[in-house]
Amino acid sequence: MGISERKERDKLEMRKNIIDAAMHMFTHEGYENASIRKIADKIEYSPATIYLYYKDKDELLYDVQAECFKKLVTIFKKDASAAEPFTRLGQIFDTYVKFGLNNPEMYDLMFIMKSPMNNLDDKEIWKNGNEAFEHVVTCVQECIDHQLIKFDNVWLGAFSVWGMAHGLISLDIRCRIKVMHMDESQILDAIHASIATYLNHIKK
C-alpha cells in the first residue's frame, strides 16, 4: 500500500515537473517556441520520457492549461470573495484583468491559443475552464437574485461579463490597442475605466 502510494506520488510529481517545465517554457519563450524536446531538456530527461507521462503534445498542453486554471481559481477564491455579490463581481473583473495582464502567456494558453482544446470533440467537455467560469456564473446568479444587475438570464450575464473582460485583455495582450495611440499606462487606465463603466451600466 505504502509502496504503490509512493509510486503514485512519484508519478504525479514527475508530471508536475513536466508541467512546470512546460509552463516555464510557454511563459518565457512563448508557445510557438516550446517543443517537447526543449521541455525535456529543461528537466534533463530525454524526449521519449515525456511520452511516458503524456501520450502527445496536446495532452501535455491540456494539463498545463489545467494548471493555469487552478491558479486562476485560487486567485479568484482569494481575491474575489466578497460576500456582497456586486462587489464580488467587481473583484472578479479586477482579479481577472490583473491575472491576464500579469501572466499574458498563461492567459494566452488559457483563452487565446488555438491548441489544444480546439481538438476536443464537441461531445467532450472542456473541463479546464469550468470551475473558473462557475465562479463567475455563481456571482452573476447571486447578483440577479438580489436584483443588483440588469440581467435576468444568468448565462447571458456571465457570458457578457466574461466577453467584455476577455475582449479588453486580449486586445491588449495582442497589442491591438496600438490603434488607440496610447502608452502603456494609459492603456491600463482605459481597461479599468472600461470595466468600471461597464459595471456601472449593468448595475441596477
Next chain:
Amino acid sequence: MGISERKERDKLEMRKNIIDAAMHMFTHEGYENASIRKIADKIEYSPATIYLYYKDKDELLYDVQAECFKKLVTIFKKDASAAEPFTRLGQIFDTYVKFGLNNPEMYDLMFIMKSPMNNLDDKEIWKNGNEAFEHVVTCVQECIDHQLIKFDNVWLGAFSVWGMAHGLISLDIRCRIKVMHMDESQILDAIHASIATYLNHIKK
C-alpha cells in the same frame, strides 16, 4: 519619371498578387497551412521572389492584414452606414460579428494572431486597424454628441464597444465557449443576445 512610376506601379501590382494569394491561402486552407512556399506556388513564382517584395514573412502578413482591414472598412461603409448614430452603432456590431464569424481566419490575423504586429516597435504605429476603428470612433462620437449613449469619453466608449464585440467573437473562434455547453446555434444566439443587451445597457 514615367519609367520609375511604372516600376513603382508594377511593384505594387506584384505585391497585390502576393497578398491575394496569401489571403486565398488563409481563408481557404487556414493560416497553419499557408507557407511562403505554398503562397509562391499559387502565383507561380518562386519563394525567393517573394523576398524581393517582402523582407520577411511578418512584413507580408502585415500587408495581408491591411488588405483584410480594407475589406472590413468596405463592409462597414456598405452595411453600417445608417445616418442615425445609434442605429449605426448597432449595425457596426452586427457587421463586425458577422465578419468575424464568416471569416475566422481573417479575423484571426487581424485581431488575434501574434504575428505580424507584435514585432512592431512601440514607437511605430499599427496603422492597419486605423480606418476601421475610426468608423467606430466616429459613430460613438456622434452618439455622444446626440446624447444617445451613456458615455462621455469617446475613446472609452469606442474601446468598450470594441472590447465587448471582440471578446464575444474571439471566445467563439477559439472555442472557449465550450465551457457553456451550448451547441452552435445557441452560441450564435448568445452572442447576438449579449450584444443586444449591451446596446440596451449603454443606451441613454
Next chain:
Amino acid sequence: MGISERKERDKLEMRKNIIDAAMHMFTHEGYENASIRKIADKIEYSPATIYLYYKDKDELLYDVQAECFKKLVTIFKKDASAAEPFTRLGQIFDTYVKFGLNNPEMYDLMFIMKSPMNNLDDKEIWKNGNEAFEHVVTCVQECIDHQLIKFDNVWLGAFSVWGMAHGLISLDIRCRIKVMHMDESQILDAIHASIATYLNHIKK
C-alpha cells in the same frame, strides 16, 4: 525435481502467452504495428518481462514463427490427408495457398520476412519449417514411388512444388501481380489455374 519441473512448465507457459499475444498482434494489426511494447501491453506485462523469456525480438519472432508452422502442419494433417498421394499433393497445394492468402501476415513471417531467421548462423538449422516441409516431401516421395509424377529426385520434386506455390502466393501478397492488370477475383483464379496446370504438367 518437482519444483524445477514446475518452473520449467511455468516458463513455457509464459512463453506461450507471449507468443500468442504476438501472433494476435500480427494477424490483427499487421506486423508493422506489432512492437514489443504493444505485445507486452496485450498480456498485461511490462516490456522488460518479455526480455526475461526472450533475449531479443528475433528470438521471439522465431518462436512465433514456429507457432505459425504448427498451425500449418495441423491444417495439412486435417485437409491434406488423402491416402492417394497425387490427390494429396493437390490438397497440399490448395491448403497451402488457402493458408497463405487467408493469413498473409503469418505467411509473411513464415516465408517472406527477413527476420528472424536471417540471423541464424549458417551452421544452425532452421527447424521451424521442417515438419511442414516433411509433409510435402513424404507426399512427393510417395508420388514418385507410385510413379505418379514426372520426378525421380524427391528433393527436387518437393522443392519445385514448394517453389511454384510460394512464388504464386508471395507475388500476390506483395502485390506484384498488379503488373497483370487483373482484379482480385481474377488473380485468385489465375493462381488456382496455374496450380492446376502445374499439377497436370508434372502428372505422369
Next chain:
Amino acid sequence: MGISERKERDKLEMRKNIIDAAMHMFTHEGYENASIRKIADKIEYSPATIYLYYKDKDELLYDVQAECFKKLVTIFKKDASAAEPFTRLGQIFDTYVKFGLNNPEMYDLMFIMKSPMNNLDDKEIWKNGNEAFEHVVTCVQECIDHQLIKFDNVWLGAFSVWGMAHGLISLDIRCRIKVMHMDESQILDAIHASIATYLNHIKK
C-alpha cells in the same frame, strides 16, 4: 532553350545521383537501414534537398525500383534474346535467376519488399515491372504460337513461369531453403535443376 535544357539535364542528373545513393544504400545495408538522412549524407546534401526531387520516401523508392527494372530489362535484351522462343524462355529463366541471386537486395526491392508499391491505388498501374514482364509474355506467346509449350493461355503461361522462378529465388534469398539442409552450391544446383525440369515439363 539551351539553358532550360541544361537545367533539365542537371535536374535529371541530381535525381540520378540520389537514386544511385539510395540504391547503394539498399544493396549494401538493406532496405530497413536506408533512411533519407543516410542517403542525403552519402551524396553530401541535406535531407531537405532530397525532398526537392522527391515528394516522399515512397516516390524515391519507386524510382529506385524503376532503375532496377531498367537493369533487368537491359540484361534481358542482352542475354535472353535468342530468336528461337523456347530457347529464349530458358535464357529468360537463367537470366532472371542469375540477376536475382547476384543482386539480392535489388531483387528484394523489385519483387519482395512491401514498400513502395503496396501503396499504389488499385487504379494506378505498377508501371515499373511492365517492360520486364512484357519480355516474358512475348516469349511465352511465341512459344504458344509455335506450339512449343503446353500452354494455350499466354497470361497463365507467363504467370506460371514467373511464379516458379520467383518462388525459387525468393525462397533462397530469404534463406528458407535452409529447411533442405543443403549448402550453398547444392542450393544453386537445386534451383537450376528445378528450372530445367520445369522447362522440360512444360515443353510440348
Next chain:
DNA sequence: CATGAATGAGAGTTCATTCAT
C-alpha cells in the same frame, strides 16, 4: 527581375532495449 537550388534547424513521435529496484 527572377529563380533554382540548397539548407540548418527543428518538429513530433516511436522503437528496442536496459537496469536498478
Next chain:
DNA sequence: GATGAATGAACTCTCATTCAT
C-alpha cells in the same frame, strides 16, 4: 520474477530563408 522508468537513436518531413546565377 517482474517491472517502472528511462533512454539513445532513429525516423520522416516542413519551414523560412539565402545566394549565386
